[in-house]
Amino acid sequence: MSDETVRFDLPQTDIPHQWYNIQADLPRPLPTVLHPGTHQPIGPDDLAPLFPMDLIMQEVSQDRYIDIPDEVREIYKLWRPTPLLRARRLEKALDTPAHIYYKYEGISPSGSHKLNTAVPQAYYNKKAGVQGLTTETGAGQWGTALSQACNFFGLECFVYMVKVSYQQKPYRAAMIRTFGAQVTASPSDTTHAGRGILAQDPNSPGSLGIAISEAVEVAATSGGKYKYALGSVLNHVLTHQTVIGEEALKQMDLAGEYPDVIVAPTGGGSNFAGISLPFIRHNLKDGKRTRILAVEPAACPSLTKGVYAYDFGDTSGMTPLVKMHTLGHTFVPPPFHAGGLRYHGMASIVCELYDQGLIEAQAIPQLETFAAALTFAKAEGIVPAPEAAHGIAGAIREALAAKESGEKRVILINLCGHGHFDMSAYTAYLDGNLNDLEYPDEVFQEALTHLPQI
Numbered sequence: 001m002s003d004e005t006v007r008f009d010l011p012q013t014d015i016p017h018q019w020y021n022i023q024a025d026l027p028r029p030l031p032t033v034l035h036p037g038t039h040q041p042i043g044p045d046d047l048a049p050l051f052p053m054d055l056i057m058q059e060v061s062q063d064r065y066i067d068i069p070d071e072v073r074e075i076y077k078l079w080r081p082t083p084l085l086r087a088r089r090l091e092k093a094l095d096t097p098a099h100i101y102y103k104y105e106g107i108s109p110s111g112s113h114k115l116n117t118a119v120p121q122a123y124y125n126k127k128a129g130v131q132g133l134t135t136e137t138g139a140g141q142w143g144t145a146l147s148q149a150c151n152f153f154g155l156e157c158f159v160y161m162v163k164v165s166y167q168q169k170p171y172r173a174a175m176i177r178t179f180g181a182q183v184t185a186s187p188s189d190t191t192h193a194g195r196g197i198l199a200q201d202p203n204s205p206g207s208l209g210i211a212i213s214e215a216v217e218v219a220a221t222s223g224g225k226y227k228y229a230l231g232s233v234l235n236h237v238l239t240h241q242t243v244i245g246e247e248a249l250k251q252m253d254l255a256g257e258y259p260d261v262i263v264a265p266t267g268g269g270s271n272f273a274g275i276s277l278p279f280i281r282h283n284l285k286d287g288k289r290t291r292i293l294a295v296e297p298a299a300c301p302s303l304t305k306g307v308y309a310y311d312f313g314d315t316s317g318m319t320p321l322v323k324m325h326t327l328g329h330t331f332v333p334p335p336f337h338a339g340g341l342r343y344h345g346m347a348s349i350v351c352e353l354y355d356q357g358l359i360e361a362q363a364i365p366q367l368e369t370f371a372a373a374l375t376f377a378k379a380e381g382i383v384p385a386p387e388a389a390h391g392i393a394g395a396i397r398e399a400l401a402a403k404e405s406g407e408k409r410v411i412l413i414n415l416c417g418h419g420h421f422d423m424s425a426y427t428a429y430l431d432g433n434l435n436d437l438e439y440p441d442e443v444f445q446e447a448l449t450h451l452p453q454i
Ligand SMILES: *Cc1c(COP(=O)(O)O)cnc(C)c1O
Pocket: 112, 113, 114, 141, 142, 231, 232, 233, 265, 266, 267, 268, 269, 270, 271, 272, 341, 385, 387, 388, 416, 417, 418
């Protein structure tokens, strides 16, 4: 084992020059996006109050490849290409014949894959003459990434942070502020949407959907001064993340192997899409047969328990209606859930791939997820973000299945972020204070009764 290569690095010249847009290759086009009020299809102009035209054009683009601007590639050089590692010690700990690889996005300055899209989003907004960006953040990784990206391009940044995260993760808020952004705990009294929620429930812990409502409102009512940025879900965000998979293709080549299965966690779907879309391209066009597995928390199972229907992206019904696997826009994950990935919906691209049978999905409970995180940390020396640990848990299931059947399965994990700001969740697990409570199906059914009638 001592002379095995475990790390496959690419030179800076191998940072991709183009993002991959899977819309060009989807067997069936994405469902139309609808106006929240009229329920009519929306066009680029409807999105113009929120996003710069370059990003809107990427959102609807049917071009297979989109050039990465030089200014963006220059900033990517701060951490890209990210390493691909063979998890030899994890393989040994699991006593599996499987070969396990992980692509490590946690080395980015923000600690996760989110900076891959924050940088181009800030770049295109700056180019369009926008003064600043508003956004929401849950666990804080996206707020950190956007704050850093806005700082690089001289943009103001306003982050609405889900109140319970703001209270539980004060160091995330401090990191976001370090780069100049203003952080507001959501729901807040600074917006109409926030005041409405507080009037109903002064102690609301907040949710991503509520924070999105606040951030969208500030941008939409700013008269064009500010625009809004989203860290996941949208087509252009998933497209930006494909730098992960394009690099991984080259690195698997260096390793002399090709993945039988790719495993990644899914919240809104961006890191999962980032690593898997370039491989799905080869499944669709070159006859490759890689299985693509999305792993979501059992407490927020939008792919495996949601319905495929039109729903709002936020809580108060201000965003366009998108057809997606959703738990209902009023759904809030149960309080016992500590592992992140709390969004009620899922990226349209991921939903279509799932509906067309091109990817698989599994829901994993949090105790198995944290146990997997510890197994991985002890073997490989990296503390994964709890979100990322869902992917690891799915990969461990795959590795144990390979052991069972005695086959050499090549598994590729997207290790999308480190968990250095998640030590309170780890403490809860290590102290034995986490559990997998039964979550009655009625809770899911209740939220689905609030779906808009289309
Ligand atoms: C944001 C985030 C996620 C969830 O978002 P996706 O769009 O599904 O990737 C997962 N892991 C980490 C580390 C994140 O920062």
